[in-house]
Amino acid sequence: MKLPVNYEIAKTHLLAKKRTTFTAMLGVTFGIGMYVLMISFMSGFNEFLEDSLLSATPDISIYNDIKTDYSHSILDEISDTGKVWNMVHHPKPKDITPNVHNSQKIIEDLKRDPRIRAVSPLLSTQVFYNNGPVQINGTLQGVNILDESKLSGLGDKMKTGKIENLLTVDNGILLGHSLATKLNVQMGDLVTLATPNGTSMRFRVVGTFQFGLGSLDLVRSYVSLSNVQQLLGKDNQYVTNINMKLNDNTQATAVAKEFAARYGYKADDWQNANASAMVSITIRNVMTFVVSFTLLVVAGFGIYNIMSMTIQNKLKDIAILKAQGFSGSDVRTIFLAESVTIGMMGAITGLALGFLMSYGVLNLPFPKNDNISITHYPVTFHWYHYMFGVVFGMLTTFIAGLMPSVRASKIDPVAILRG
Amino acid sequence: MIFGQKKLEKELAPTGTTDVVLESIKLNKSFYEPDEFHVLKDVSFQVKRSEFVSIVGKSGCGKSTLLYLISTLDTAYTGEIHINNRKVTGLTQNQLARFRNEHIGFVFQFHFLLPEFTALQNVMIPAEKLGKYSKSEIEDRAYEKLKWLGMDEFAGKLSSKLSGGQQQRVAIARALINDPTIIMGDEPTGNLDSTNTNIVFDMLKDLSESKGQTIISVTHDEDFAQKSDRVIEMKDGEIIKQ
Ligand SMILES: Nc1ncnc2c1ncn2[C@@H]1O[C@H](COP(=O)(O)OP(=O)(O)OP(=O)(O)O)[C@@H](O)[C@H]1O
Ligand SMILES: [Mg+2]
Numbered sequence: 001m002k003l004p005v006n007y008e009i010a011k012t013h014l015l016a017k018k019r020t021t022f023t024a025m026l027g028v029t030f031g032i033g034m035y036v037l038m039i040s041f042m043s044g045f046n047e048f049l050e051d052s053l054l055s056a057t058p059d060i061s062i063y064n065d066i067k068t069d070y071s072h073s074i075l076d077e078i079s080d081t082g083k084v085w086n087m088v089h090h091p092k093p094k095d096i097t098p099n100v101h102n103s104q105k106i107i108e109d110l111k112r113d114p115r116i117r118a119v120s121p122l123l124s125t126q127v128f129y130n131n132g133p134v135q136i137n138g139t140l141q142g143v144n145i146l147d148e149s150k151l152s153g154l155g156d157k158m159k160t161g162k163i164e165n166l167l168t169v170d171n172g173i174l175l176g177h178s179l180a181t182k183l184n185v186q187m188g189d190l191v192t193l194a195t196p197n198g199t200s201m202r203f204r205v206v207g208t209f210q211f212g213l214g215s216l217d218l219v220r221s222y223v224s225l226s227n228v229q230q231l232l233g234k235d236n237q238y239v240t241n242i243n244m245k246l247n248d249n250t251q252a253t254a255v256a257k258e259f260a261a262r263y264g265y266k267a268d269d270w271q272n273a274n275a276s277a278m279v280s281i282t283i284r285n286v287m288t289f290v291v292s293f294t295l296l297v298v299a300g301f302g303i304y305n306i307m308s309m310t311i312q313n314k315l316k317d318i319a320i321l322k323a324q325g326f327s328g329s330d331v332r333t334i335f336l337a338e339s340v341t342i343g344m345m346g347a348i349t350g351l352a353l354g355f356l357m358s359y360g361v362l363n364l365p366f367p368k369n370d371n372i373s374i375t376h377y378p379v380t381f382h383w384y385h386y387m388f389g390v391v392f393g394m395l396t397t398f399i400a401g402l403m404p405s406v407r408a409s410k411i412d413p414v415a416i417l418r419g
Numbered sequence: 420m421i422f423g424q425k426k427l428e429k430e431l432a433p434t435g436t437t438d439v440v441l442e443s444i445k446l447n448k449s450f451y452e453p454d455e456f457h458v459l460k461d462v463s464f465q466v467k468r469s470e471f472v473s474i475v476g477k478s479g480c481g482k483s484t485l486l487y488l489i490s491t492l493d494t495a496y497t498g499e500i501h502i503n504n505r506k507v508t509g510l511t512q513n514q515l516a517r518f519r520n521e522h523i524g525f526v527f528q529f530h531f532l533l534p535e536f537t538a539l540q541n542v543m544i545p546a547e548k549l550g551k552y553s554k555s556e557i558e559d560r561a562y563e564k565l566k567w568l569g570m571d572e573f574a575g576k577l578s579s580k581l582s583g584g585q586q587q588r589v590a591i592a593r594a595l596i597n598d599p600t601i602i603m604g605d606e607p608t609g610n611l612d613s614t615n616t617n618i619v620f621d622m623l624k625d626l627s628e629s630k631g632q633t634i635i636s637v638t639h640d641e642d643f644a645q646k647s648d649r650v651i652e653m654k655d656g657e658i659i660k661q
Contacts, residue, residue: 005547009533016535320531323492324545324593325520327513414493417527418483 006330009321010337017310021342024306028346029353031299032393035292036354039385041361042288044378046281052212053277055152057270058120058243060256062106064098065266099123103239106263115246115255120147122241123228129175129221130192130200131183138179138219140193142228142239145174151245154209154222160187161207166224173203176217177210193221193231201231212374299346300396307339307404319413328409335408339401340394347393351386439504440600440633441466446488446498448481458484459496460656466601469631471624473644476653482637483528483605485653489635490523490603491515503600520549524594528605528637531590534579538570538589541578546596557596564592567622583610591619595626602626604636608643620646 003011014021075086100106103121110119123142128135141148145166149155155163159177166172173191175183185191185205194200203223210217229238246252252269260267271278311318318331362379446462449455458481466472474482487493489500491507494515499508503522507515519525532541542561546552552560565571568588573581578589587610594602602623608616620643626632627648636647644650652660 005544008547009544012535012540316531317533320533321544322516323490323519323525323527325516325518325548327516329513330516330548414487417487417492417529417531 006326006333007337010334010341013310013314013334014338014341020306020310024303024339024342025346025349027302028299028343028393028397029350031295032347032350032389033353033357034295035389035392036351036385037357037361038288038292038295039389040354040358040379040381041377042284043382043385044380046284047380048212048374048378049277049281053274054249054270055157056211056213056216057273058151059246059249059252059270060244060259060267061122061273062100062242062244062259062263062265062267063240064100066096066098097234097238099234099238099240100242100265103242104237106242110242110244115248115251116244117247118147118150118245120144120151120243121225121239122148122243123225123232123234123239124241125228125232126196127221128194129179129183130194131185131189134183136179136182136219138176138221140228140231141220141222142225143222144225145222148222148243151243152211157209157211159208159210161205163207165206166222169204169206171201171203171227172206172223174207174209174222175205176220177208178214178217179219179221180205180208182218195231197232199231199233201227203227296392296396299393300400302400303339303342303397304400304403306342307335307401308407310338311335311404311408314408315411315416318408318411319416322411322413323417331411332405332409335405336398336401339397339405343394343397343401346397347390350393351389354386354389355381438467439465440468440470440502441489441635442499442501443489444499444501446485446496446500448484448488448493448496458656459488462498462656462658464651464658464661466633466635468633469627471627471634471648472636472651473647473649474635474637474651474653475639475644478639480653481656482653486603486605486635486637490525491519492525520545521597522600524597524599524602526587526590526594526602526604526607528609532578532581532586532593534577536578537575538565538578538581538585539574541589542593542596545593549597551597561592561596564595565589568592569618584612584615587611588615588619591622598630599632601633601635604634606637606639608638608640616640616643 075088079086107119107121110116120143125140125142127138127140129138145154145163149163154174158174161174163174166174173193175185175191180186183191187205187207189205190202191205192200192202209222225239226236229236232238246255249270253271256267256269256272259265321331321334322328358379358381361377364377366374366377442465444463446459447457448459449457462485474485476482484493488496489502491500491502491510494508494512499506501507502518505518507518510518532538533544536544539558539561542564543557546557546560547554562571562574565574568591570585570588570592573585573589578586581589587607591604591607594604604623607623608619611619623634623636624646627634634647636643638644649661651658
């Protein structure tokens with residue numbers, strides 16, 4: 001292969017000092033390798049969490065947000081508020097029902113909206129799960145199970161039984177897997193559910209599901225909508241939430257705002273509903289970037305040091321080259337080519353190292369944990385992470401190499417040739 | 420004496436300006452570190468095409484300094500330098516680099532070679548930079564120069580593994596590779612025994628006579644100086660005889 005003379009010189013320099021070249025390269029390899037591992041692992045974990053949260057939370061939920069607001073009194077309407085203060089002691093809020101009143105109409109309306117993929121009404125209530133002495137607090141969700149499955153993909157999350165069992169078995173219930181374990185019940189067993197109002201009902205376990213998040217699998221259960229209406233003593237129009245899945249969930253915030261205004265109820269989007277989890281995801285992302293950045297910058301400093309040393313040892317050679325007609329930019333090209341070559345080799349081996357380490361982590365068993373049900377560490381393999389690693393790695397080595405190279409290009413040959 | 424005759428012929432030749440290959444006009448140079456020191460004082464001289472000039476003088480009189488100036492490496496001076504009827508004073512560093520590559524061959528006081536490269540590669544590098552010939556032609560030419568200096572058997576050897584005298588000869592071959600207008604040497608035979616000194620002298624002589632190249636060489640060797648076409652003698656930064 002015929003290289004221009006500047007590159008030929010760079011190549012000879014690199015090959016003449018294989019140990020130095022290799023050490024400089026290792027710095028980059030390690031930096032990029034660790035970056036790939038970090039980002040693959042962190043994004044794997046984030047994606048797992050986001051996935052679990054997403055399937056467990058509807059994109060948008062419309063519900064009646066009850067406020068006990070004492071700042072207004074009916075007395076204000078009949079007396080002149082400018083002159084008179086109306087004092088009400090020990091106010092007792094009116095007993096309002098927390099349901100969405102015109103649910104049927106809203107659902108009809110939403111089903112015609114092209115942005116919405118699926119709508120599912122929900123009647124949710126606090127319950128106690130009783131099985132003998134065990135009593136656990138949780139939430140009972142009354143749903144049309146087929147609609148609900150379209151939203152949450154519950155059908156794929158079943159550990160035992162099938163969601164269709166709810167349609168065929170009288171008073172059937174689907175329990176969270178951890179909840180079932182804690183209650184010590186299995187398929188076919190009976191559990192008693194008691195509401196805060198004192199009513200209770202017995203259900204037969206027809207399946208268990210697992211979302212993978214302890215906060216859900218330990219408290220949630222599904223029964224048919226009519227069963228909950230019956231349990232609460234309400235009519236068949238009574239629902240507390242209208243949940244929906246969008247074709248594009250990134251629009252949830254905007255769409256939720258629109259629905260809130262249109263229907264006069266509160267509309268919560270998934271990001272808002274999972275605000276605390278979203279914050280921890282963001283913090284993890286920021287940390288990943290800070291650590292990765294540091295690793296790559298440290299690798300850059302390694303290159304900077306080694307190139308500075310190399311150039312210090314090559315002052316004489318630089319002077320000779322200049323005396324023979326190599327210009328400052330030729331000298332710069334030579335040393336820049338050396339550091340970019342080191343950077344490129346380091347980046348490529350770093351990607352390989354990062355891939356292997358990520359692959360290793362993927363096969364590590366995850367410590368057993370009640371809250372998160374995964375057996376292995378989650379790791380992603382996204383091409384753009386690798387792409388970014390190469391680009392950023394090359395960029396750092398380029399900048400790190402540029403400074404010493406520019407210095408080399410400015411060396412005055414006479415001062416050195418004089419000896 | 421053949422040399423004597425040649426000298427006479429050259430002196431008789433017309434001194435037209437086109438025949439002047441190097442002209443320096445009132446060169447002055449000072450060092451300011453550690454103290455101000457006026458090294459070169461109003462140095463003016465001319466060198467004609469195919470002339471073989473020796474510069475002599477006591478150690479420290481400014482010979483090397485003058486050579487760095489006229490070889491365009493050092494640009495911190497006052498006065499003017501013309502080479503090949505071109506004013507080189509005031510050219511940019513890039514222009515000078517290109518100019519040196521094409522027109523000036525330099526043999527340093529200390530034989531400087533690139534240690535990671537073989538003797539042959541060291542000779543080839545300036546020609547590859549010039550880019551006038553293909554790589555195989557350059558290799559042939561470099562090999563030919565080395566052979567001419569009796570160094571062909573060491574062509575493939577790393578230059579750092581050669582003896583001082585061998586390195587000096589490789590450095591001379593390197594200075595010749597681009598057929599420069601002027602070959603400048605700072606004691607080019609300083610490291611050589613009398614036999615090799617004579618070989619090198621004869622070769623330089625041959626270059627000036629048959630190829631018309633100009634030789635300007637600093638030397639401490641009386642004999643070497645006396646055999647050249649002209650001797651410029653310096654003392655304390657001034658030319659006292661030329
Ligand atoms: N960088 C420098 N700073 C200050 N003074 C210098 C510098 N370089 C050379 N000199 C001084 O300039 C004078 C001329 O130096 P130069 O190297 O030209 O001498 P020279 O004639 O080549 O001597 P030699 O025959 O020993 O090589 C000397 O007195 C030297 O001390
Ligand atoms: Mg000297």
